[in-house]
Amino acid sequence: MRTLEIKRSIFITWFDNLLPDSQELLLAARRVKPNAQAPYSGFKVGAAVLDVAGYVSTGVNVERCTYTQTTHAEQNAIDNMVSKYGPMAISAIAIDAVNDDRRLLVDEVVLNDLIFPCGHCLQIIWENCLTDTTRGVTIISYLDSKNLVALAPISSLLPVRFGPNNLGLDVFSKLREDR
Template identity: 40%
Template structure:
């Protein structure tokens, strides 16, 4: 795939192993290809005070921004166990992705066994609110 699908999925699978999920045991890894072509990864980080945790996608976006990239070219999310329900980005992460991605940005979703499905951001977050809504 043009967005370096195999490399993104491998990076998301690898970082998933580093997730801090002692409460749910639901590990998630995310890998983003930024506008520079570099890959940024993140894993979910749970906290005993549940609302203080952080999703893998948010972690990867933070790494991307800290490194100086501002646009997501593609993203891969790996979570759950083989054969279980898809682990798509939560609503909050869909909105976080929207801040840095175009409607046609590919979002690949998989489990430890591999790809399960690919979406566009528009398919996961139709009629979204984004930076253009605030343009004056």
């Protein structure tokens, strides 16, 4: 028997310590969050995606009473990107899903405080890396309303990924050719 160990890293910092592109991405997610339609859970989420061409696309969660048909903010932002620019690799995605009164201290953050995309959204993000597994995608999330943030590579949040390449497919080359 052989054991494979998976190392995960999540970085906690302040908004002001982020690079300008990351700051703008988080601000874009925060700006659209009020547009979320969350009458059932009250859990509003704003998302902003930065693609490799430098374009930012945004999305919000849109709840339906059955929840099954609910659109997740991250999926909405990615679908918006594809709708506007066609298939393109993602560089980073930012989300804002915190309540307006949430306050945390850097030294006191625990795993349960982290707000990152769900498994459904992580799969969608991964598939929109366009098989660029060397660079990966950075996921940035507000942790509180006072600009404490967390950053993680997708490999830390979705360590064992399944995508088109596992099926022997290069679907994104085909998509690019079709354009």
